[in-house]
Amino acid sequence: MRVGSLAWLLRHELRLAWRDLTANIAAGWLALLAVALLAGLHMALWGLLRGLKLDLSGAPPFEVVAIVGLVLAALFPLALTFGINRSVTVFYERGDMDLLASSPLGARVIFASRVLSVAGALFVTALVLAVPLAGAGLLTGAPRLLGAYPLALATALTAASLGMLVTLGLVRLLGARRARTASQVLAAVAGGALFLAAQVPNLMRDQASSALQRWVLQLQPLFAEGGALGPGSVVWLPARALFLDPLALAVTLCGAAALAWLTAATLHGTFMSGGRQAVTAPTRRRADAGGVRFRPRSVTRLVLLKEWRLILRDPYLLSQVLLQLVYMVPLLVVLPRGPGSVGSLDLTAGLAGMLVMLAGTLVMGLTLIVVGGEEAHDLLAAAPVPRARLERLKLAAALAPVWALALVPLALLAWQRPALGMLTAVALGLATLSSALLRLWNPAPAKRADLFKRRGRRGDPVMNFVEGLLPLLWGGWVAFVGSGAAWAWWLPPVALALTGAGYLYGPRRAAAARLLTRGERATT
Amino acid sequence: MTLPGVNATDIPDDATPAPVTGPAALEVRGLTKRFDATVAVNGLDLTVPLGEFYALLGPNGAGKTTTLRMVAGLLEPDAGEAFVMGHSVRREPTAAKRPLAFLPDEPLLYAKLSAVEYLEFVAGLWGVPPDAAAPRAEELLRWLDLWGVRHQLTETYSRGMKQKLALAGGLIHEPRVMILDEPLTGLDAAAAKGVKDLLVDYVQRGNTVILTTHIMEIAERLAERIGIIARGRLVAEGTLDELRTRSGDLGATLEAVFLELVEQP
Numbered sequence: 165m166r167v168g169s170l171a172w173l174l175r176h177e178l179r180l181a182w183r184d185l186t187a188n189i190a191a192g193w194l195a196l197l198a199v200a201l202l203a204g205l206h207m208a209l210w211g212l213l214r215g216l217k218l219d220l221s222g223a224p225p226f227e228v229v230a231i232v233g234l235v236l237a238a239l240f241p242l243a244l245t246f247g248i249n250r251s252v253t254v255f256y257e258r259g260d261m262d263l264l265a266s267s268p269l270g271a272r273v274i275f276a277s278r279v280l281s282v283a284g285a286l287f288v289t290a291l292v293l294a295v296p297l298a299g300a301g302l303l304t305g306a307p308r309l310l311g312a313y314p315l316a317l318a319t320a321l322t323a324a325s326l327g328m329l330v331t332l333g334l335v336r337l338l339g340a341r342r343a344r345t346a347s348q349v350l351a352a353v354a355g356g357a358l359f360l361a362a363q364v365p366n367l368m369r370d371q372a373s374s375a376l377q378r379w380v381l382q383l384q385p386l387f388a389e390g391g392a393l394g395p396g397s398v399v400w401l402p403a404r405a406l407f408l409d410p411l412a413l414a415v416t417l418c419g420a421a422a423l424a425w426l427t428a429a430t431l432h433g434t435f436m437s438g439g440r441q442a443v444t445a446p447t448r449r450r451a452d453a454g455g456v457r458f459r460p461r462s463v464t465r466l467v468l469l470k471e472w473r474l475i476l477r478d479p480y481l482l483s484q485v486l487l488q489l490v491y492m493v494p495l496l497v498v499l500p501r502g503p504g505s506v507g508s509l510d511l512t513a514g515l516a517g518m519l520v521m522l523a524g525t526l527v528m529g530l531t532l533i534v535v536g537g538e539e540a541h542d543l544l545a546a547a548p549v550p551r552a553r554l555e556r557l558k559l560a561a562a563l564a565p566v567w568a569l570a571l572v573p574l575a576l577l578a579w580q581r582p583a584l585g586m587l588t589a590v591a592l593g594l595a596t597l598s599s600a601l602l603r604l605w606n607p608a609p610a611k612r613a614d615l616f617k618r619r620g621r622r623g624d625p626v627m628n629f630v631e632g633l634l635p636l637l638w639g640g641w642v643a644f645v646g647s648g649a650a651w652a653w654w655l656p657p658v659a660l661a662l663t664g665a666g667y668l669y670g671p672r673r674a675a676a677a678r679l680l681t682r683g684e685r686a687t688t
Numbered sequence: 689m690t691l692p693g694v695n696a697t698d699i700p701d702d703a704t705p706a707p708v709t710g711p712a713a714l715e716v717r718g719l720t721k722r723f724d725a726t727v728a729v730n731g732l733d734l735t736v737p738l739g740e741f742y743a744l745l746g747p748n749g750a751g752k753t754t755t756l757r758m759v760a761g762l763l764e765p766d767a768g769e770a771f772v773m774g775h776s777v778r779r780e781p782t783a784a785k786r787p788l789a790f791l792p793d794e795p796l797l798y799a800k801l802s803a804v805e806y807l808e809f810v811a812g813l814w815g816v817p818p819d820a821a822a823p824r825a826e827e828l829l830r831w832l833d834l835w836g837v838r839h840q841l842t843e844t845y846s847r848g849m850k851q852k853l854a855l856a857g858g859l860i861h862e863p864r865v866m867i868l869d870e871p872l873t874g875l876d877a878a879a880a881k882g883v884k885d886l887l888v889d890y891v892q893r894g895n896t897v898i899l900t901t902h903i904m905e906i907a908e909r910l911a912e913r914i915g916i917i918a919r920g921r922l923v924a925e926g927t928l929d930e931l932r933t934r935s936g937d938l939g940a941t942l943e944a945v946f947l948e949l950v951e952q953p
Contacts (some may be wrong), residue, residue: 432697456826456838458808458818466812470801477800477841502703540796545762547813612799 170273177254177281184253185283185285197222198292205296207304213304220306225408226395230387233403236319239293243286243319245354247327250282252347255331276428279324283424286320311408318402318420325427337367349483356490379404463549464557471534471561482536484616485529488520511644516577516588517639523570524595524635529564529616531603537612559600566596595638598663602631605670627670630662637662711774713738713865714759718768721754721772721920726906728754730920731768736898736913738864741891743911744900747950751920752794752900756867759844760790772865781915793870795854799843803834803853806842807860821860828856832882847874855883865876865891868899872906889902908942918950 186194218228224642251685255261255278256504294312301309331347338346386393406410441608461469535558538544543552570592578585606627637659644652716734720727736742746752756761759770761777761784770777775784797806804825809874811821829835832852842850851874858866866887872880886898888910901907907914908928916924916931924931928945932938936946 456804456807456822456829458811458822458825460818461808461812463812463815466809470805470809473805474798474800539798542760542762542790542792542796543810544813545789546760546785546790547810548782548815549813550782569843 168269168273170276172582173269173277174280174284177277178284178512181250181281181285189336189369201292202295205292206299209296209300210303212299218306220301220308220407220614223404223409224308225562229395229400229403229407230393232406233400236402236406240319240323241354242358243290243323244326245307245351245358246286246289247282247323248354249327249351250285250324251328251331252351254278254282256347272429279321279328279424279428282327283320283324286324290316291321291578308407309414311406314413314417315402315405318405318416321420325423328427345480348480352480352483352487356487359490362469369650388596403421417643424438461555464560467554467557468561468564471558472565474537475533478612481533481612481615485526485533487616488525488529490506500681512577512581513584514643516584516642516646517643519570519573519577519633519639520588520591520595520642521639523566523592524599524638526569527566527596528599528603528631528635530566530602531559532608532615533612534558534561535604536608536610538609539612541609555604560572562600563596567592580665584642587646588642591638591642591656595635598634598638599631602634602663602670605666606631624670630666634659634662710738711771711836712736713740713773715771715774716759716768716900719755719758719765719770720767721751721758721763722766725912726821729758731790732759732920732922734919734925735913736896738896739891739894740896741887741910741912742896742898743907743914744898744917745904745907745914745946746917747902750917750950751919753869756790756869756900760788761785761865762790782832787864789858789866791854791858791862791866793861793873793900795850797842797845797850797853797857800841801827803838803856804840805854807857809867809935810857811860812876816861824860824862825856826925831855833879848876848879848939852879853873855886865896865898868897870901871899872901872903904942904946914942916949917948924949 218224224232284495294316296311297312300309301312313664330350332340334346334350388394389396398415401412403414405416535555545551547554574585574589574592577588606624637655641652641655641659714734714736716732719729719732719734721729722913731753732751734755744752744755754763758765759772759842761781770784772784773787776783791898798809801809805829807825808818808821811818811825816824826835831839832855834849834852837845837849842853845853851871855871858868868887871883871887876884884906887899891897899906899911902944913925913927914931915922924934926934928936928942931942931945931949932940935948937944940948
């Protein structure tokens with residue numbers, strides 16, 4: 165392999181991508197997991213194909229093509245999100261663009277290797293579906309489904325290219341610095357939206373199906389012969405490619421390759437110019453006139469103001485905190501119905517419990533930022549303000565906004581059901597306090613940008629687990645006791661005991677961590 | 689270039705360094721720190737009187753930074769004590785930290801705060817009244833050439849600019865004792881000269897500067913006294929001439945003296 169060639173650079177890229185993938189899990193476990201997943205999917209798809217009794221000896225009927233096409237359309241945003249995510253990683257988070265751009269390699273080679281490596285990562289992910297589909301096809305006597313492989317390749321190339329175009333389009337639109345934030349936020353939002361979309365069937369378990377049927381009927385003319393989405397339409401080409409239709413396959417693959425080539429060839433300039441701007445472009449410029457005026461503020465107000473400014477000016481961190489809330493939404497669906505064994509829950513009490521959980525989780529995210537994300541630890545440690553006071557202020561900075569946000573729903577609740585309102589207020593106070601304290605006792609100092617990444621999130625695994633459990637316990641207490649389930653009075657003592665255990669176990673670790681890192685937080 | 693506004697109120701400007709009465713700027717007794725098996729600082733004793741320019745020299749890993757971090761209250765010592773202006777860092781941390789500015793080698797700022805907001809925050813931490821801090825912030829920002837970018841977030845600053853802002857943060861509360869870890873790394877020639885002038889001027893006004901450096905020329909030209917630290921201990925201390933006498937070569941450069949002293953077992 166020639167040094168400096170596209171293949172050589174691509175190998176380097178793929179090695180880094182592999183390290184990303186195996187950073188959290190040993191390769192052996194990963195292989196085991198992959199085999200188990202593939203075997204399971206083989207079985208499931210085999211059963212499905214046998215049940216459908218499709219005749220795939222010739223070209224598939226249009227209904228099958230249309231359903232496959234719709235499934236592909238539903239899956240593509242997933243691939244695109246992944247593409248955007250990887251683009252952000254390879255362009256902004258890995259931090260090697262300066263090294264590559266300063267090397268004598270051609271910009272085109274650099275850019276092509278990036279597109280191909282993102283596509284490679286996507287292809288590997290797509291294989292999770294493609295391998296069992298093709299395998300089940302072979303088992304049920306439908307070798308045409310081998311088209312899953314080239315289709316996965318084409319999808320990977322397309323999603324990688326579009327992901328990069330979106331990311332770099334943002335660079336052109338907003339400038340490199342803000343584009344980085346915007347694409348990170350976009351990837352987070354897209355991930356959250358996907359997660360929510362996956363919950364839709366849950367949310368609309370009952371009423372929805374009839375409405376959906378009516379809606380589909382209205383759309384039917386579109387799918388008729390000669391309609392915009394009729395059997396002859398080009399939109400079905402990728403779906404036909406799945407069944408090894410030669411023309412469809414050729415068009416899909418060539419289209420994807422052309423898109424990838426175009427992405428690599430035309431957009432490297434955008435990035436190169438944008439990438440250099442990143443260092444120098446000022447983000448905001450207020451009027452330069454006027455002297456310096458400081459308002460009289462106590463240390464308390466100064467610290468709170470500083471923490472809130474730093475959070476509000478960091479949309480990426482905010483989006484990550486809100487994303488944590490999105491991941492709690494499925495509970496919103498499950499909780500009001502209640503698991504069968506404990507009887508059904510009262511809807512209001514369920515929502516009150518949800519409020520407590522959300523508040524606890526939100527405080528945890530904010531505490532992670534104000535405590536773990538402190539940038540000038542040495543400055544605070546050298547200041548003539550006692551450490552305990554600064555820690556209290558930091559906790560207040562995380563707690564106050566959440567309490568303020570919870571005030572309105574709490575007031576509504578108390579107005580409707582005073583007793584439940586009181587219970588919720590007490591639980592919310594305890595849940596937020598215990599979450600904040602536990603985070604404080606389990607410091608995981610990291611760069612602010614890395615705070616919400618799994619790898620950035622160190623700290624003690626046991627403490628992390630307890631931390632995730634606490635909001636559930638407090639919220640469950642409100643939900644179940646509010647619904648008249650007396651057994652749930654066991655939950656608060658458990659939560660308090662866990663918090664106490666965290667205090668006994670955590671501070672020593674915290675002290676040890678402080679000494680070991682020697683305060684060199686930003687660099688570790 | 690003179691430093692705006694830094695004045696040690698109890699020492700008249702024309703005074704020659706008076707014999708030291710009262711507490712030393714810094715006193716370190718038997719300071720010890722272990723990291724797992726390695727002893728970073730090993731029973732270190734050190735006294736720096738008020739109004740002195742003191743340079744701490746040592747090879748990499750000698751324990752310079754660890755010592756300074758313990759003095760600034762950033763790191764708990766395993767044994768021994770440090771006093772800043774007579775106040776024990778361990779027992780009266782607030783009183784010991786109030787007259788002290790510590791500047792680590794890596795300027796740690798808040799990426800999403802502007803220079804003005806940063807200085808306001810630091811002044812507030814040291815309890816400087818806003819009426820006194822604001823004009824001083826303006827002077828420092830103008831003097832350090834940061835006036836034009838004072839409302840920009842510090843994440844847009846170059847490394848040198850960040851270092852200058854960290855320095856302004858150290859000076860805004862008019863400390864009596866400044867501890868600087870490798871203060872000139874990353875500064876251009878003009879800025880480095882400015883900082884050197886500032887430190888000399890600052891000491892002439894009766895304040896104390898303690899710095900670590902790898903650059904012999906700085907220690908040789910600026911420092912009144914030089915301490916050489918190796919393997920966590922102070923192996924030699926004195927003026928440049930005293931150190932030369934110790935090494936037995938009166939014409940020697942500080943570099944030669946340093947290398948000889950450090951290599952002694």
